[in-house]
Amino acid sequence: MRKSKLISSIIAFVGTLISSQAHSIVQEHQLVAGDVLVKKEILWKTVKILEVDKSENNQVTLHAVFFEESKEKPSLSNLNNVLIKIHHAPVDADGFKQSWELLGNSTVTNNELEGFFEYLKQTDFQRYAEVTNQNVDDLISAANAKYKEAYSFSQQSKFNEAIKLYSEAVDLFPMFVEAIDNIAFAYMDIGDNEAAIKYFDKSLNIEPNNFTALYYKGHCFINLRDRDAAIAVFEDGMTRFPEKKAAFEEMYLKLKNMRSNG
Structure with missing residues (x-):
């Protein structure tokens, strides 16, 4: 599954935090879960390592929580009183070796792990189930029950009741494309085509070959009287789904003809 734009923007933001010319104090330390790192700029920045991942080529990715900046240097004893600024971000371990001081190590709390769990739920559902001591089949079964209801x-x-339950199904199993599509259809039924487009896009982000989502996204733009956007969607569908070209082409030609006739 593709990473969301939100995750990408967080990574970019975090990258600015870990770039500095300060003297390295974490140079030889092998970072582990629970390590707390600090850095003094105008204010003190504080980061806590939640998990450490190592790839096959030995590249180390840290899953970290970033706390609000403070005027005074934080300590392990008062860290629980500091507000969390970014609940989770995956970052390259090498960035911390250039500028951060190791404050110490403290147990990772469930509150600190919330962002990491949500990240795993969206990107690695099997691992999410494992680290939260849940069974994948049980989660999918519960999601299916919500879907049927x-x-x-x-x-x-x-439709509003349906949207609520479909959303609960997706919360249990984020890759539940059928439930996401049906949320979009329900929004279409109540006339909220902008919300429907958002969910069709979410569906396509998970399953790019979901021609149904793309086709009805085009219809949403028609309902919004955005003819140019609808034409672009149906034209895209003709290229992306040659086996369904006739359906996309029919709408494309109708819209082009309407535009030509004013």
Whole structure:
């Protein structure tokens, strides 16, 4: 699954935090979970390592939580009183060796792990289940139960109730494309085409070959009277899904003809 733009922006932001000309104090230390690092600039910056991952080529990625900056140098004893600024960011271990001081090591709390767990849920569901002591099959089964209940509400035209339950299913299993699509359809049914587009995009981010999501995304733009955007979507569909070209081409030609006729 592709990483979200939000994760990319956080990584970029964190990169600015770990670049400095300060003297290295963590140079020879092998960082482990629970290590707390600090750096003095105008204010003190504080980072705590949540988990350490090593790739096959020995590149080390740190999963870290970033705390709010402080005027006074923090200590391990008062760290629980410092607010969290970024709940999770994966960063290259080498960046910390150039500028950060090792304050010490303290047990990683469940509150500090919340962002890491959410990151795993979105990017590595199997690992998420393992580290949170849950069973993948049980999670998927619970998500399916929510989906069936939501579908029943959809059939009764109770779309807001359906959206709530479909969303709960996706929260249990973020890659539940069918539930995400049905959230989009429910939003279409209540006339919120902008929200529907957001969920069709989410579906396509998980499953790029989901031609249904792309096709109905085009219809959302029609409903919004954004003819140019709709034409672009159907034109994209003709290229991306040649086996479904006829369906996309039909809408594309209709819209082009309407535009030509004013």
